[in-house]
Amino acid sequence: MEFDKFKFMQFPRDIYVGHGVLQRISEVTEKNLRNGRVCIVTGENTIKVAGKEISDMLSDSSIDNQIIIAGGADETNLTKVTELAKDYGAGMIIGVGGGSKIDLAKKTAYYLGVPLISVPTTPSHDGIASPRASIKRNGWSVSEEGVMPVSIIADTSVMIKVPFRYLSAGAADVISNETAIMDWKLANRIKGEDYSSSAAAIAEYAAKELIEKSHLIMPGVEESVWLVTKQILASGTSMAIAASSRPASGGEHLIAHALDMMAPGKAIHGEQVALGSIITMFLHGGDWKGLAEIYRNIGIKTRASDYGISDTVMVQAVRTAHRIRPERFTILGDMDLSYSAAENALKITNII
Ligand SMILES: NC(=O)C1=CN([C@@H]2O[C@H](COP(=O)(O)OP(=O)(O)OC[C@H]3O[C@@H](n4cnc5c(N)ncnc54)[C@H](OP(=O)(O)O)[C@@H]3O)[C@@H](O)[C@H]2O)C=CC1
Numbered sequence: 043m044e045f046d047k048f049k050f051m052q053f054p055r056d057i058y059v060g061h062g063v064l065q066r067i068s069e070v071t072e073k074n075l076r077n078g079r080v081c082i083v084t085g086e087n088t089i090k091v092a093g094k095e096i097s098d099m100l101s102d103s104s105i106d107n108q109i110i111i112a113g114g115a116d117e118t119n120l121t122k123v124t125e126l127a128k129d130y131g132a133g134m135i136i137g138v139g140g141g142s143k144i145d146l147a148k149k150t151a152y153y154l155g156v157p158l159i160s161v162p163t164t165p166s167h168d169g170i171a172s173p174r175a176s177i178k179r180n181g182w183s184v185s186e187e188g189v190m191p192v193s194i195i196a197d198t199s200v201m202i203k204v205p206f207r208y209l210s211a212g213a214a215d216v217i218s219n220e221t222a223i224m225d226w227k228l229a230n231r232i233k234g235e236d237y238s239s240s241a242a243a244i245a246e247y248a249a250k251e252l253i254e255k256s257h258l259i260m261p262g263v264e265e266s267v268w269l270v271t272k273q274i275l276a277s278g279t280s281m282a283i284a285a286s287s288r289p290a291s292g293g294e295h296l297i298a299h300a301l302d303m304m305a306p307g308k309a310i311h312g313e314q315v316a317l318g319s320i321i322t323m324f325l326h327g328g329d330w331k332g333l334a335e336i337y338r339n340i341g342i343k344t345r346a347s348d349y350g351i352s353d354t355v356m357v358q359a360v361r362t363a364h365r366i367r368p369e370r371f372t373i374l375g376d377m378d379l380s381y382s383a384a385e386n387a388l389k390i391t392n393i394i
């Protein structure tokens with residue numbers, strides 16, 4: 043048979059991570075702006091944290107720019123942001139904020155065919171340096187092709203200012219690669235899905251590094267942000283190699299996306315993912331107790347009620363999460379779990 047494999051991988055060119063790197067924004071913009079003006083996609087909170095400062099720094103360097111304040115990463119907001127950026131003649135997008143703003147920015151840059159700079163204001167997720175965008179369409183979360191940022195400016199002196207909960211969530215998002223990889227291997231064995239051992243090795247390395255150094259993840263310590271951000275970048279690289287979020291998103295993420303729909307605004311992404319990965323680790327027959335202990339050590343609460351999520355919702359989320367992405371086979375299978383099986387697993391693992 044003729045060799046017909048093909049894969050497109052995108053990687054960032056320049057990554058600045060550490061104290062005070064935000065000051066590089068004008069220099070990095072000038073280096074990457076081919077033509078047109080700059081649109082800064084940010085949120086209501088994050089404009090105050092870094093969005094406005096970035097706009098001022100660009101203006102001081104005579105770079106025309108416009109701020110777009112956006113909401114969540116859903117279809118409606120994406121259309122609005124893309125139209126505004128297009129009307130403005132954007133030749134570059136700068137995404138400033140958490141995962142939702144960076145995903146909107148990734149997808150806008152993708153539609154307009156312009157470069158993207160990613161400026162995370164929080165270490166709460168591992169989408170900072172991934173080419174994938176998680177967008178809600180008709181209420182369902184879809185993992186889509188976006189652009190990989192040409193540059194990432196991760197200023198730890200900005201990211202340290204978020205509540206510790208956000209740092210714990212980011213670490214949990216990376217640690218959950220453990221179950222994502224188990225699911226990917228399972229899908230490879232059962233469904234013959236393509237599997238990349240190099241992408242999996244990097245995703246697993248990132249998780250293991252944080253597990254080994256979990257005692258160093260502490261509140262109010264900028265070095266902890268540095269530690270987590272480095273592995274967030276590694277996790278993003280694994281998604282770039284796979285050209286998919288597979289190495290960092292399995293059944294635990296499906297449960298998180300189900301909770302997004304069924305219990306919106308209760309727990310943040312990384313917290314939902316942590317709950318999901320304890321349960322999928324249990325279903326895989328792995329060391330769920332050890333995993334839950336690690337999560338608690340880094341400040342993650344491991345009971346659904348800690349977030350105001352009811353037992354019934356938690357059971358339903360576990361039962362039905364597989365419906366969200368039927369093409370992404372995981373330990374959750376391709377049929378609803380029985381009520382009693384889901385409830386039993388959640389009780390044994392002390393999630394409910
Ligand atoms: N594409 C990918 O590969 C990945 C995507 N994701 C996606 O990322 C999202 C989760 O990201 P997450 O960051 O947790 O959620 P959000 O982007 O929703 O941010 C959570 C909240 O934190 C606020 N915030 C961010 N930074 C600061 C700050 N420095 N100070 C004060 N408030 C701040 C935001 O404000 P504001 O309202 O201003 O935005 C927002 O209200 C999910 O949609 C998930 O699907 C997650 C992992 C990987």
Ligand SMILES: O=C(CO)COP(=O)(O)O
Nearest residue numbers: 168176185287290291295
């Ligand atoms: O959150 C992710 C990795 O941490 C990837 O997002 P999806 O679950 O939307 O693919």
Ligand SMILES: [Zn+2]
Nearest residue numbers: 167168215315
């Ligand atoms: Zn995630």
